Amino acid sequence: MSHLKPRILKPDQEEVAPQTEPVKTYRVRGIPYFQVLNNVGQPVVEPPDWAQRKNPLVALYKVMLKTRLFDQKSVALQRRGQLGTYASSLGQEAIGAAIGCSMQTDDVLFPAYREYAAQFSRGVSMTEILLYWGGNEQGMNFQHQDKDFPICVPIASHIPHAAGTAYAMKYRGQRRVAVCVFGDGATSKGDFYEALNAAGSMELPLVFVINNNQWAISFSRKHQSKALTLAHKSVAAGIPGEQVDGNDVIALRQRIGLALENARDGRGPTLIEALTYRLCDHTTADNADRYRDSEEVKNQWVNDPLVRLRKHMQILGLWSDQEEKDLNSRYLAEVEQSTRAYLQTPPQPVSSMFDYLYERLPDALNEQRNAAMDQGHQNG
Amino acid sequence: MSNEMQRWIKVTKMAKTTLVDAINLALAYEMAADPDVVLLGEDIGVNGGVFRATDGLQKTFGSQRVIDTPLSETLIAGMAIGMAAERLKPVAEIQFMGFIYSVIDQIINHATRLRNRTRGRLSCPMVLRAPFGSGIHAPEHHSESTEALFAHIPGLRVVIPSSPGRGYGLLLAAIRDPDPVIFLEPKRIYRLHKQDIEDNGQALPLDTCFLLREGQDVTLVSWGAMIHETIIAAEQLAAMGMQSEVIDVATLKPLDMQTILDSVAKTGRCVIIHEAARTCGIGAEIAAQLAEQGLMSLFAPVERVTGFDTVMPLFQLEKEYMPNVDRIVAAAKRTLEN
Ligand SMILES: Cc1ncc(C[n+]2csc(CCOP(=O)(O)OP(=O)(O)O)c2C)c(N)n1
Ligand SMILES: [Mg+2]
Numbered sequence: 001m002s003h004l005k006p007r008i009l010k011p012d013q014e015e016v017a018p019q020t021e022p023v024k025t026y027r028v029r030g031i032p033y034f035q036v037l038n039n040v041g042q043p044v045v046e047p048p049d050w051a052q053r054k055n056p057l058v059a060l061y062k063v064m065l066k067t068r069l070f071d072q073k074s075v076a077l078q079r080r081g082q083l084g085t086y087a088s089s090l091g092q093e094a095i096g097a098a099i100g101c102s103m104q105t106d107d108v109l110f111p112a113y114r115e116y117a118a119q120f121s122r123g124v125s126m127t128e129i130l131l132y133w134g135g136n137e138q139g140m141n142f143q144h145q146d147k148d149f150p151i152c153v154p155i156a157s158h159i160p161h162a163a164g165t166a167y168a169m170k171y172r173g174q175r176r177v178a179v180c181v182f183g184d185g186a187t188s189k190g191d192f193y194e195a196l197n198a199a200g201s202m203e204l205p206l207v208f209v210i211n212n213n214q215w216a217i218s219f220s221r222k223h224q225s226k227a228l229t230l231a232h233k234s235v236a237a238g239i240p241g242e243q244v245d246g247n248d249v250i251a252l253r254q255r256i257g258l259a260l261e262n263a264r265d266g267r268g269p270t271l272i273e274a275l276t277y278r279l280c281d282h283t284t285a286d287n288a289d290r291y292r293d294s295e296e297v298k299n300q301w302v303n304d305p306l307v308r309l310r311k312h313m314q315i316l317g318l319w320s321d322q323e324e325k326d327l328n329s330r331y332l333a334e335v336e337q338s339t340r341a342y343l344q345t346p347p348q349p350v351s352s353m354f355d356y357l358y359e360r361l362p363d364a365l366n367e368q369r370n371a372a373m374d375q376g377h378q379n380g
Numbered sequence: 381m382s383n384e385m386q387r388w389i390k391v392t393k394m395a396k397t398t399l400v401d402a403i404n405l406a407l408a409y410e411m412a413a414d415p416d417v418v419l420l421g422e423d424i425g426v427n428g429g430v431f432r433a434t435d436g437l438q439k440t441f442g443s444q445r446v447i448d449t450p451l452s453e454t455l456i457a458g459m460a461i462g463m464a465a466e467r468l469k470p471v472a473e474i475q476f477m478g479f480i481y482s483v484i485d486q487i488i489n490h491a492t493r494l495r496n497r498t499r500g501r502l503s504c505p506m507v508l509r510a511p512f513g514s515g516i517h518a519p520e521h522h523s524e525s526t527e528a529l530f531a532h533i534p535g536l537r538v539v540i541p542s543s544p545g546r547g548y549g550l551l552l553a554a555i556r557d558p559d560p561v562i563f564l565e566p567k568r569i570y571r572l573h574k575q576d577i578e579d580n581g582q583a584l585p586l587d588t589c590f591l592l593r594e595g596q597d598v599t600l601v602s603w604g605a606m607i608h609e610t611i612i613a614a615e616q617l618a619a620m621g622m623q624s625e626v627i628d629v630a631t632l633k634p635l636d637m638q639t640i641l642d643s644v645a646k647t648g649r650c651v652i653i654h655e656a657a658r659t660c661g662i663g664a665e666i667a668a669q670l671a672e673q674g675l676m677s678l679f680a681p682v683e684r685v686t687g688f689d690t691v692m693p694l695f696q697l698e699k700e701y702m703p704n705v706d707r708i709v710a711a712a713k714r715t716l717e718n
Binding site: 084085132133134135136137139151153154155156185186188189190216217218219223224225285286290291347348350352353354357365368371372375376 | 422423425426427428430448450451452454455478479482517518519520521522658688689690691693694695696697698700701704706707
């Protein structure tokens with residue numbers, strides 16, 4: 001049924017009746033797999049009610065499109081030497097969009113580095129993301145988002161933080177949820193297993209989302225683990241786990257939304273494995289042609305999550321070519337404006353190396369601070 | 381005739397080799413010579429490592445010997461320990477030094493203690509390679525120099541090459557060493573210089589400093605990428621009539637203090653240059669040993685030119701963080717005022 005399901009899963013599929021759960025399509029050795037739309041935007045099961053209405057669909061589409069256009073610009077900036085190494089989220093926009101649209105303001109997001117769509121939905125600006133990859137700490141000082149963690153580069157090291165934050169939420173009796181996103185590669189790290197186990201043991205309000213884009217730089221998902229699905233890792237932690245078509249934003253929004261509700265209502269954590277594909281190189285510093293068949297990539301373009309949602313909206317008569325054109329121009333303009341703002345942002349002052357190190361700079365560091373500022377003047 | 385013999389006979393002079401290529405040559409040489417040498421790490425196989433240090437090695441030696449591991453640094457270091465105890469010679473790569481910290485557990489609690497705990501019954505001849513240091517506009521967590529954390533660990537060797545030739549010879553020595561070695565590769569100079577090197581399997585000695593330049597007026601002590609700035613500073617000082625002795629420490633632990641003491645006995649002045657943060661950096665250890673053993677030779681206080689005691693800034697400020705030639709020259713001149 002799904003074009004996306006990894007080939008190794010086939011012998012283990014068993015069909016389950018779609019009507020029992022609107023978006024459940026089959027199971028892989030006990031792990032349910034969810035999909036609503038096929039890759040031409042047609043429902044494979046009865047879509048949830050909200051997915052037949054314009055507003056929620058457009059909200060998801062908007063952030064995906066914005067992310068896609070932002071990504072294109074960022075890669076171009078890097079190629080022109082105006083940005084440092086950049087990690088694109090090409091083809092994976094649906095995951096971030098669904099997360100962002102499922103979370104409430106007071107929840108906390110722990111992103112890795114491909115969740116711009118989630119970050120944008122949560123108030124992080126394009127300029128801030130550019131500043132981060134452009135080598136300026138202001139890119140982590142979100143002006144309109146005061147709770148979320150910044151991008152996490154050391155793989156999986158942010159997952160235990162999410163457990164800690166979820167614990168704090170529970171401790172204070174709040175109806176808040178922590179959401180942590182990470183890649184397929186991250187699921188090989190102890191940090192992941194440890195946090196997953198703790199989340200189960202402590203019944204934390206925590207939603208784990210794996211962006212399984214099939215690659216960890218040059219190492220494929222197949223090699224990363226012999227587990228049939230990465231969602232199976234939830235079994236040992238005693239928490240619910242499931243696979244979702246990661247290019248199907250409707251299925252994602254539905255399942256992630258439900259996981260958040262469960263967490264919020266005190267029913268504990270969930271592990272969601274979103275199956276998608278990295279249509280881009282690992283980062284701009286990578287050349288995937290060294291290790292990945294370009295045919296494989298070409299074949300995956302049919303699963304483009306933007307096309308899928310757009311077709312769905314068009315089939316329902318909710319989206320016109322004019323609207324598509326208008327939205328493109330609007331976001332292209334926003335991207336240009338954000339780029340200008342980024343390029344015009346001055347570097348942090350040299351003193352900033354010291355000024356955020358402690359709440360109050362210890363006297364012992366004053367001399368170094370002065371020396372750094374002298375050197376800064378000489379460097380111009 | 382063994383592979384090694386064949387290699388010896390066909391000694392190839394590799395014209396114009398970079399540091400990263402020299403690393404590759406040393407790995408290839410030793411893998412051909414010694415079937416116990418295996419490589420493990422992330423993306424080191426088909427991809428040849430993100431800096432291409434292992435480029436082509438999986439093709440030559442197979443995926444049993446050039447092992448792409450699942451993503452886990454603790455796993456990489458821990459497996460290397462188990463392999464080493466079985467008398468394989470693992471050379472493990474940590475993709476960037478920024479991701480090595482979970483490995484410290486394995487090093488402190490196991491790699492460096494195995495010989496001691498078992499009174500020599502088991503040992504741990506492993507090498508842990510990692511690119512490190514700033515200067516290439518890398519993302520967050522990719523630019524730190526934290527060699528001092530490792531130099532603090534008893535039982536470990538900490539080696540840092542500063543040229544293609546020393547990269548080649550020191551890595552061979554590290555692989556052949558019977559104890560654990562951490563081999564840190566200054567990625568800023570991976571492709572900065574080219575040097576003719578002979579791929580002849582000749583190791584350089586560990587546990588000794590290298591004298592790169594002789595002079596009477598001041599001793600400049602450094603290692604890794606900072607050797608580059610240090611030599612430029614020495615040239616500038618020479619143009620001003622001051623002759624510097626330049627020492628590449630190369631093996632930071634155990635420290636060959638004698639070479640430094642001998643030099644300071646001659647010059648009476650010492651400037652230590654490192655990219656790493658100042659407090660508890662290796663510069664502090666060298667200065668302490670100078671105070672203990674070389675105080676009577678000194679005409680001026682020892683100077684340190686170092687990174688600041690701050691978080692490594694993102695790359696827009698990386699130049700402001702790193703010691704530069706001007707600071708080295710100024711420090712040397714200060715010592716000469718006395
Ligand atoms: C702890 C750690 N080890 C190694 C790296 C280098 N590295 C950066 S991304 C990456 C692969 C990550 O793969 P995955 O978790 O699948 O995320 P993806 O990049 O595919 O989104 C590696 C090995 C790192 N950033 N952190
Ligand atoms: Mg991945």
